[in-house]
Amino acid sequence: MLRAPKxxxxxxxxxxxxxxxxxxxxxxxxxxxxxxxxxAPFLVLFFxxxxxxxISAVSISFQDIQSIGQGEFIGLGNYQSLLDDExxxxxxxNTAMYTGGTxxxxxxxxxxxxxxxxxxxxxxxxxxxxxxxLPLLAGLVVVGVVFQLIxxxxxxxxxxxxxxGLPSLAWLEVPELALPSLLIVAVWRWTGINIVYFSTGLAxxxxxxYEAAVxxxxxxxxxxxxxxxxxxxxxxxxxxVLTLIGGFQLFVEPFILWAQQGGVGPxxxxxxxxxxxxxxxxxxxxxxxxxxxGVVLALIIMVTAIIQLRAxxxxxxxxxxxxxxxxxx
Amino acid sequence: xxxxxxxxAVVKLTxxxxxxxxxxxxxxxxxxxxxxFVIPLYWLVVTSFRPADRIFADASQLIPTSVTIDNFVALxxxxxxxxxxxxxxxxxxxSTLGSLVxxxxxxxxxxxxxxxxxxxxxxxxxxxxxxxxxxxxxxxxILMIDLGLIDTHLGVILPLWAHPFGLFFMRQYMLSIxxxxxxxxxxxxxxxxxxxxxxxxxxxxxxLATLAILFSLEAWNDLLWPLVVxxxxxxxxxxxxxxxxxxxxxxxxxxxxxxxxxxxxxLPIVVVFVMLRKSFIGGFARLGTGGKE
Numbered sequence: 001m002l003r004a005p006k007x008x009x010x011x012x013x014x015x016x017x018x019x020x021x022x023x024x025x026x027x028x029x030x031x032x033x034x035x036x037x038x039x040a041p042f043l044v045l046f047f048x049x050x051x052x053x054x055i056s057a058v059s060i061s062f063q064d065i066q067s068i069g070q071g072e073f074i075g076l077g078n079y080q081s082l083l084d085d086e087x088x089x090x091x092x093x094n095t096a097m098y099t100g101g102t103x104x105x106x107x108x109x110x111x112x113x114x115x116x117x118x119x120x121x122x123x124x125x126x127x128x129x130x131x132x133x134l135p136l137l138a139g140l141v142v143v144g145v146v147f148q149l150i151x152x153x154x155x156x157x158x159x160x161x162x163x164x165g166l167p168s169l170a171w172l173e174v175p176e177l178a179l180p181s182l183l184i185v186a187v188w189r190w191t192g193i194n195i196v197y198f199s200t201g202l203a204x205x206x207x208x209x210y211e212a213a214v215x216x217x218x219x220x221x222x223x224x225x226x227x228x229x230x231x232x233x234x235x236x237x238x239x240x241v242l243t244l245i246g247g248f249q250l251f252v253e254p255f256i257l258w259a260q261q262g263g264v265g266p267x268x269x270x271x272x273x274x275x276x277x278x279x280x281x282x283x284x285x286x287x288x289x290x291x292x293x294g295v296v297l298a299l300i301i302m303v304t305a306i307i308q309l310r311a312x313x314x315x316x317x318x319x320x321x322x323x324x325x326x327x328x329x
Numbered sequence: 330x331x332x333x334x335x336x337x338a339v340v341k342l343t344x345x346x347x348x349x350x351x352x353x354x355x356x357x358x359x360x361x362x363x364x365x366f367v368i369p370l371y372w373l374v375v376t377s378f379r380p381a382d383r384i385f386a387d388a389s390q391l392i393p394t395s396v397t398i399d400n401f402v403a404l405x406x407x408x409x410x411x412x413x414x415x416x417x418x419x420x421x422x423x424s425t426l427g428s429l430v431x432x433x434x435x436x437x438x439x440x441x442x443x444x445x446x447x448x449x450x451x452x453x454x455x456x457x458x459x460x461x462x463x464x465x466x467x468x469x470x471i472l473m474i475d476l477g478l479i480d481t482h483l484g485v486i487l488p489l490w491a492h493p494f495g496l497f498f499m500r501q502y503m504l505s506i507x508x509x510x511x512x513x514x515x516x517x518x519x520x521x522x523x524x525x526x527x528x529x530x531x532x533x534x535x536x537l538a539t540l541a542i543l544f545s546l547e548a549w550n551d552l553l554w555p556l557v558v559x560x561x562x563x564x565x566x567x568x569x570x571x572x573x574x575x576x577x578x579x580x581x582x583x584x585x586x587x588x589x590x591x592x593x594x595x596l597p598i599v600v601v602f603v604m605l606r607k608s609f610i611g612g613f614a615r616l617g618t619g620g621k622e
Binding site: 029032038041046051054056117136138139188249260291 | 352362363366370372384386388430431432434445447450453454459460461464468469470471488490493496520522550553557567568572575598610613
């Protein structure tokens with residue numbers, strides 16, 4: 001009942017009336033003072049714990065830090081070292097492949113599953129949505145622990161492969177299987193939540209569109225392709241950007257899956273950018289170098305997110321793209 | 330709804346019925362998938378009750394050969410589990426309550442009042458939200474040393490209060506409150522503070538619930554930031570405690586403790602989920618639609 005008829009724009013809402021108070025207004029009631037009082041706690045904390053650290057991180061990345069408080073400016077030295085560092089290129093490659101893999105697995109498959117559950121051909125779709133959502137209840141540390149067990153030589157994964165006559169694999173011990181292991185974990189953990197996102201998108205599509213298509217004789221697949229897909233575009237964009245950002249920030253899964261090997265996996269095949277950042281800073285105490293890794297990570301995430309948003313036409317004029325909801329009746 | 334089923338009925342009548350069209354196949358497929366997805370959770374539960382020396386030996390046994398609660402006894406005896414659990418609780422409650430207050434206050438002027446630099450502030454917050462937290466890790470670590478907050482709960486909690494996403498979400502929600510409600514309160518003589526506490530806060534309760542669930546889930550499961558701040562094992566939250574049981578080069582992982590601690594760490598989330606299933610899933614769903622419904 002409280003829903004505004006128009007979708008809020010990203011910037012600039014309906015302004016307050018508090019603006020035009022008579023000059024006799026008590027000090028604390030003046031619009032500028034009111035705004036300051038409400039904003040102050042956030043702004044102070046935001047500046048101290050967000051803005052300043054960002055500036056500081058960039059500055060530290062240009063320094064060689066011997067001990068805290070003592071840094072020497074070395075220009076692009078840290079970035080130079082990263083270029084020649086094979087650990088960094090390994091981390092970059094691993095993380096990029098993981099992110100690419102999650103984009104391929106965690107966008108189309110959940111979308112199709114959501115469409116299947118939405119189509120009415122599955123009994124009790126709500127129950128299935130809930131069950132597939134359950135992995136989200138386990139924290140990532142718990143997820144890592146459980147999958148150490150499941151992917152062990154003697155574990156359920158190999159038992160399952162055995163049922164189909166396939167050979168056992170040393171999932172967590174072979175470098176080539178590090179990425180597949182991480183992707184198995186990702187699919188298990190995130191498929192359900194992505195189905196929830198897509199389901200809300202699909203639920204907003206007016207039924208008359210489907211009804212018209214049915215009368216025109218469109219098959220289920222064609223209805224998916226020509227109605228569901230284009231109309232859930234904002235949600236597809238939202239989920240892919242989320243997947244992309246999450247993928248590049250991969251940390252807990254390898255850190256726990258290979259906890260006994262410092263979180264890097266066999267032959268560093270499971271080492272992500274953030275794991276390398278953490279180890280550089282807190283195992284090797286190279287704070288300058290670690291900050292440079294952080295800056296590169298931030299740049300990668302910004303640039304790929306912007307490219308992705310552009311590719312979906314987010315910046316074009318007629319689209320808000322922010323998951324704007326269409327109201328069905 | 331009725332329109333839909335009417336159409337369905339018409340379609341059923343007019344469509345030539347395919348012979349052996351297996352209508353139960355999609356459901357069967359989903360059942361198969363659901364079973365696959367439940368397996369790891371089932372393993373989390375069942376492994377906690379296996380005898381410590383059978384955890385890996387029986388790792389592929391669906392039904393445990395014998396069941397014991399010794400692991401739980403050992404967890405409370407051999408590990409500071411109660412400390413870890415209460416630390417997780419303190420960190421979660423502290424960061425969630427703090428950010429709810431800070432973010433709700435800040436969202437009000439940013440959504441409903443006019444003042445200079447309003448959009449500048451909001452855009453700055455949005456831009457920093459795009460940057461990964463990991464970029465801040467080292468400066469924040471140094472800052473915590475300077476502030477003397479290393480190895481303290483406050484050191485973990487304080488930097489999480491100015492939550493950019495929380496502000497964004499709350500602002501979007503407040504924009505949907507009809508202006509007439511605020512004006513009515515002002516005509517009745519309410520001050521701006523009165524409008525906030527008596528009109529805004531009661532109306533944004535659903536958004537507060539969503540953010541409370543998200544923030545607590547985030548804090549309860551966080552590993553990296555407490556890992557950087559906390560030093561002594563008695564200050565560890567559960568995630569760090571479980572991590573420390575996994576060992577490293579120096580000692581072998583204590584799997585019976587790890588599994589029981591993991592199960593008990595998941596239990597509070599499951600309880601909240603069972604109690605608030607609708608707003609739990611709905612809360613996540615709302616994220617995809619920019620905070621609406």
